[in-house]
Every structure is written in C-alpha cells, then in structure tokens.
Amino acid sequence: MESLHDAALAESARITVTRVLNIKPGERALIVTNPSFDVFTISQYLYNALTEAGASAVMLVQPRKSQLDFAEEAVLAALASEPDAVLSISAGKIGKDRKGIAEPYTRGRESYTHIFDYLLYGKKSIRSVWSPSITLPIFSETVALDYDELRNTCLRLKALLDRAESVFITNAAGTRFKTSLKNRLGQSDDGDFTLPGSGGNLPAGEVFISPVVGASSGTIVFDGSISSHKGEIIIKEPVFAEVADGYVTDLSGGPEAAEVEESLRLAAEKAFQFEKAGNIPAGKAELYAKNARNIGEVGIGLNPKARIIGNMLVDEKVTRTCHIAIGHNYEDDAPALIHLDGLVKNPTMELTYEDGSKQTIMDQGNLLV
Structure with missing residues (x-):
C-alpha cells in the first residue's frame, strides 16, 4: 500500500497494532471499512502497521451502513473465516447479519444474532477493535x-x-x-x-x-x-x-x-x-x-x-x-x-x-x- 506520511496517524496505528491488539507475525487480520475519506485513510495506516508487524492483512471496503442496514455478504463470509483479529473502521456500523437475525448462532445456552458477536463472545476465536464513525482527528489525538x-x-x-x-x-x-x-x-x-x-x-x-x-x-x-x-x-x-x-x-x-x-x-x-x-x-x-x-x-x-x-x-x-x-x-x-x-x-x-x-x-x- 502507498506510503503515508502523517506521523501522528502512523503512531496511533502502530499503538493499535502492537499495544492494543499485540499482533504477532503470521497472524491473520481483517479490516472492514468504507470508502469515506477518514475511515479509509485510517484503515490504510492500520494496514501498513499490520504488515510491518508481520501479519497477513486483508482490507474489505463496503458501502456505509447504518444501525438498520445489513452487512455485505462478502464481509460476513470474511468474518466467518475466523481471522485472528478484526478491525472494524467504519463511517457508520459494520451492518447487521441477515442470517444471524433469522437463525441465531448458539454456543451453549447463549445465542447471538451476528457472526461477529458469536466469534468474539461465544466461540472466543477472534479479538477485535471497532471504531464506528471515527475521524482522523479522533484517531490521531485520543489513541495514544x-x-x-x-x-x-x-x-x-x-x-x-x-x-x-x-x-x-x-x-x-x-x-x-x-x-x-x-x-x-x-x-x-x-x-x-x-x-x-x-x-x-x-x-x-x-x-x-x-x-x-x-x-x-x-x-x-x-x-x-x-x-x-x-x-x-x-x-x-x-x-x-x-x-x-x-x-x-x-x-x-x-x-x-x-x-x-x-x-x-x-x-x-x-x-x-x-x-x-x-x-x-x-x-x-x-x-x-x-x-x-x-x-x-x-x-x-x-x-x-x-x-x-x-x-x-x-x-x-x-x-x-x-x-x-x-x-x-x-x-x-x-x-x-x-x-x-x-x-x-x-x-x-x-x-x-x-x-x-x-x-x-x-x-x-x-x-x-
């Protein structure tokens, strides 16, 4: 990915990857974002920080979603692949899981209406950060x-x-x-x-x-x-x-x-x-x-x-x-x-x-x- 030159954004991305998530070489990381300028730019900085840490990183871009919208099927499929870390850097929300709402995922006595929640809280196979509506100033000023x-x-x-x-x-x-x-x-x-x-x-x-x-x-x-x-x-x-x-x-x-x-x-x-x-x-x-x-x-x-x-x-x-x-x-x-x-x-x-x-x-x- 192209070179990015804002030192504060790069440092916040580095802290996110190395301190907050403690990404290790060889781990798989999924970034879900939107084409909105701020979140897309932040995602690029995070992608660079992930690759510098030795992770295998993938970035998916879907249209902006509200609390009442459904996630794209490609995003849900990527989540179902169970990456080690998920970074949801969205202008709105990641989007609802149509299948999960209709037929909730179960783990023991618990049920979950989204594959993300099932993997994070039920199966505990992923770790994650999510930043709905984050902006460049918020990311550069409040993460360190x-x-x-x-x-x-x-x-x-x-x-x-x-x-x-x-x-x-x-x-x-x-x-x-x-x-x-x-x-x-x-x-x-x-x-x-x-x-x-x-x-x-x-x-x-x-x-x-x-x-x-x-x-x-x-x-x-x-x-x-x-x-x-x-x-x-x-x-x-x-x-x-x-x-x-x-x-x-x-x-x-x-x-x-x-x-x-x-x-x-x-x-x-x-x-x-x-x-x-x-x-x-x-x-x-x-x-x-x-x-x-x-x-x-x-x-x-x-x-x-x-x-x-x-x-x-x-x-x-x-x-x-x-x-x-x-x-x-x-x-x-x-x-x-x-x-x-x-x-x-x-x-x-x-x-x-x-x-x-x-x-x-x-x-x-x-x-x-």
Missing part, C-alpha cells in the same frame, strides 16, 4: 494513552459495578434515575484486546454495564450529546427522558428530543418490517419494538483526551460524564434494532451493595475511586 493507568482505573470500577445491586444517578440538570444491577457484570473498554475473546472501542476508555431489564425508573436529563437515527447531536436544549419499569415512557425538550423520539418510533416500525421480510424470527417483532425503549446500558467515560464533539465513539469516553443508552443491551436479553447513547454531564453516582451499604463513585463529575 497511558494504557496501564486506564486499565487499573477500569479494573477498580468494574469490580465495584460487579458487586453493586443498584446505581442511583443525579445531576444538577435534574437527573434522578435508579436502576438495578443485580447479578449483572460490568464490561471494561480499557484498550487491552490482546487475547482471543477480547475487544472494544478505539479510542478506549469506559466501563459499562447492562441494567436488569424492566428495573429502571426515574428521570434522565441528557445534556451532553445523544445519538439518533440521523447521527449524533450536541445537545443545546436538554432532553428529558421519563423511565418506568425499565422503559422510556416519555421524551420532552426541544428538537433534539423530537429527533430521538422519531428514532424510537422508526426502530419499532422497522421491527415489524423485518419480521415480515423474515429478517427477525417470527413472532419477535413486538419484543424488538418494545425494546427500542429499553434502558440498555449505563457507562462511565474515562479517556482524559476525549472531548464532546458530537461523535459518540469519543463522546461516551469523556471524563466527568456518564452515558445511558436506550435500546439493545449487552446481555442480549433485550433485543432491539437500535442502541442510542446519551450523555449526562457532571453526574453523582451512588452504588448500593447487597448488605445495604452505599458508595459514591462519582461526585458531580469527580471520580472518587
């Missing part, structure tokens, strides 16, 4: 981190979330939200994706958990940025989300709230269209539609180089924030066609443990652990 410090912070927070029965989140904008975490395990996006079965975002820097389905209530005031079917929005007028029994029952605010509400409506409609076309199992459309309003994630941003820029890949990593997602969760017990993250700035987060004791892990945006 003190990964040892980040991993230690992630380990401490994950251990606390694993023990917690619930979390109560407040902020000055009016958030008062409680959700159950009982028997749920946190996940760590710490940039250590060196072993099969490990993977996460690049840039890294968050700990997150999927709340118990049906066990969230209160008011969330999104005041940082938020995802919609059209992309990310930097919030000017706060979005108020009322939550009862685990689902968003009302959204209010300005144009941002209206756009998110439209996203939830479209996701519910799409579920019935998918069922009619045979793209989700028969009889599941109502469940998918309902879960478009599910509380699917609570996460904490930990990347000191991240800033709110209207790109959720980096926004959700911003320190002094937490994010709460509406839609599909990471336990795969609330399937939906969307996953929309929203930022809450300067939150106070209080955990409650099984013995009734409480611990504040963040106070008005200041991390305490």
